[in-house]
Amino acid sequence: MQPDPWLATVFWSSLTIAFYLLAKRLYRHWPRWWLMPLALTPALLIAVVLAIHASYRDYIHGAGWLLALLGPATVAFAVPIYEQRALIRREWPVLALGMVAGSLTAVGTSWMLATALGLDGTLRLSLLPRSISTPFAMQVSQDIGGVPDLTAVFVVLTGVLGAILGEVLLSWLPVRSALARGALFAIGAHGAGTARATQLGREEGSIAGLLMVLVGLLNVLAATLIAALLHS
Amino acid sequence: MTPAHAASIRLRHALHHSRPGQMALLAAFWIAGEAVVRLTGLPLPGGIVGLVLLLGLLATHRISLCSLRKGANWFLAEMLLFFVPAVLAVLNYPQMLGLLGLKILAVILGGTVAVMTVTAMTVELASRRRMRHAA
Numbered sequence: 001m002q003p004d005p006w007l008a009t010v011f012w013s014s015l016t017i018a019f020y021l022l023a024k025r026l027y028r029h030w031p032r033w034w035l036m037p038l039a040l041t042p043a044l045l046i047a048v049v050l051a052i053h054a055s056y057r058d059y060i061h062g063a064g065w066l067l068a069l070l071g072p073a074t075v076a077f078a079v080p081i082y083e084q085r086a087l088i089r090r091e092w093p094v095l096a097l098g099m100v101a102g103s104l105t106a107v108g109t110s111w112m113l114a115t116a117l118g119l120d121g122t123l124r125l126s127l128l129p130r131s132i133s134t135p136f137a138m139q140v141s142q143d144i145g146g147v148p149d150l151t152a153v154f155v156v157l158t159g160v161l162g163a164i165l166g167e168v169l170l171s172w173l174p175v176r177s178a179l180a181r182g183a184l185f186a187i188g189a190h191g192a193g194t195a196r197a198t199q200l201g202r203e204e205g206s207i208a209g210l211l212m213v214l215v216g217l218l219n220v221l222a223a224t225l226i227a228a229l230l231h232s
Numbered sequence: 233m234t235p236a237h238a239a240s241i242r243l244r245h246a247l248h249h250s251r252p253g254q255m256a257l258l259a260a261f262w263i264a265g266e267a268v269v270r271l272t273g274l275p276l277p278g279g280i281v282g283l284v285l286l287l288g289l290l291a292t293h294r295i296s297l298c299s300l301r302k303g304a305n306w307f308l309a310e311m312l313l314f315f316v317p318a319v320l321a322v323l324n325y326p327q328m329l330g331l332l333g334l335k336i337l338a339v340i341l342g343g344t345v346a347v348m349t350v351t352a353m354t355v356e357l358a359s360r361r362r363m364r365h366a367a
Contacts, residue, residue: 020313038312042319049323056323069307069314071262072255074279076304078286079297094358102351109346113339119332127339131347134315135277143275150325152318154340159315162344169348173356180356188348191311209308217280224275 005061012062019044033164038156038192070135080209088210091179095207098180099215102187103222106131122147129219130154131162133190136216140223155190162189163196182207187215247299254303261286 023037023044034040049059081088088095107128114124126146129137134155141151166185175181181200185193186208194212198205247253265282268274274281289295322328328336 016316017313020316038315038319041313041316042322045316045320046323049320056320059320059323060317063317066314067317070311071266071277071279071282072258073307073311073314074277075258075261075265075282075286076300076307078283078290079300079304080308082287082290082297091359094355094362097358098351098355101354102347105350106343106347109343110339113342117335117338119335119339123336127336127343130340131344134318135279139275139277149321153322153325153328154336156315156319157337158340158344161340162348165341165344166348169345169352173349173352175352175356177356177359179359180352183355184348184352187351188344191315195312213283220276220280227275 008058008062009065010062012059013066015048016041016045016063016066033160036160036163036192039160042156074135074213077209077213080206081213084206084210087207094179095183095211095214098183099187099211099218102131102183103215103219106187123150126150127154129223130158131188131190132216132219133212136220137190139220143220143223143227156192159189159192163192165189166193166196178203179207183211186211190216244299251302251306254300255306256303257300258282258286258303258307 019041020037023035023040026040027035027037045059049055110127110130111124114120114127119127122145125144126141126148128144128146129140129151132140132155134152137151137155138148140146141148162185166189169184170181173184175184178201182197182204185197185204189196190212194205194208197208247257261282262279263282264285265280266278268281268285269276269278286295286300290297327333
């Protein structure tokens with residue numbers, strides 16, 4: 001029996017939103033890493049999908065429209081970027097240096113670690129853009145011949161793990177400036193990291209928001225260029 | 233003051249107080265970005281093109297931050313929700329639950345520690361150097 005598509009949309013969408021709101025509330029009271037909305041919400045949803053013998057196709061038909069909201073969310077970054085224009089004008093050489101160093105490290109270490117562990121082909125390619133935020137990462141993955149779906153999963157894992165790792169690293173590394181603390185989270189763990197940086201302080205948060213967008217753009221442009229060079 | 237001018241002022245005023253209106257405006261920029269991508273074949277996500285369009289209008293004072301800030305803050309605060317459906321794609325790859333998943337986890341953990349350390353130290357040292365030169 002085929003369920004009513006309208007009913008399916010309402011069911012999966014409201015379930016997603018309800019779990020998300022629940023996770024947000026729990027995390028506000030108990031800030032443990034496994035209660036992070038980006039970790040707990042998908043975990044609960046996967047449990048439901050498996051429990052009622054549904055499939056990814058059923059789920060994405062019902063709640064996939066939420067992904068489209070990443071479009072206007074990307075546009076929304078114009079506001080913090082514009083608000084921080086004085087800071088960007090003053091600190092752009094330092095920020096640019098950090099973005100290039102971070103991106104090269106991300107691609108280089110992913111490639112080397114994947115190779116060392118015997119991962120190759122499209123899997124290795126799909127791992128390369130995982131440090132940048134989802135819409136950018138999926139675009140880059142497509143450009144370099146990876147699987148965008150798979151990259152999306154790696155991006156989210158990076159975000160959840162990165163938000164936790166960032167805290168630990170900050171207590172070990174001798175970094176004091178808000179600039180460096182924001183950069184650590186934005187370039188290492190994109191959106192989830194930026195959300196974490198916002199909790200450290202206003203300045204850290206806005207630097208992270210800005211860098212997350214810029215490093216995403218930088219990677220998309222670099223991947224486009226590389227893809228164009230390879231195909232010419 | 234012409235009636236059209238008065239209407240435009242009233243519309244702007246209403247937009248400054250309406251979060252749904254501002255959200256619709258942001259969505260309109262995204263749709264415009266998608267349209268540009270489709271027409272020109274630019275290899276960028278439509279959202280990025282919309283972002284650049286909006287930054288251009290902000291920089292030339294054609295649009296003010298007051299007509300966007302509430303809507304933008306909402307989108308940025310709830311952004312994690314929009315990522316959730318992407319994670320469910322893991323259901324398509326049951327083989328990731330085994331040894332392969334552990335290897336992938338190792339790549340992600342190792343890579344992320346390296347990226348964070350290199351980025352934070354580069355920015356910290358570069359900004360200290362700049363401050364010393366400025367002083």
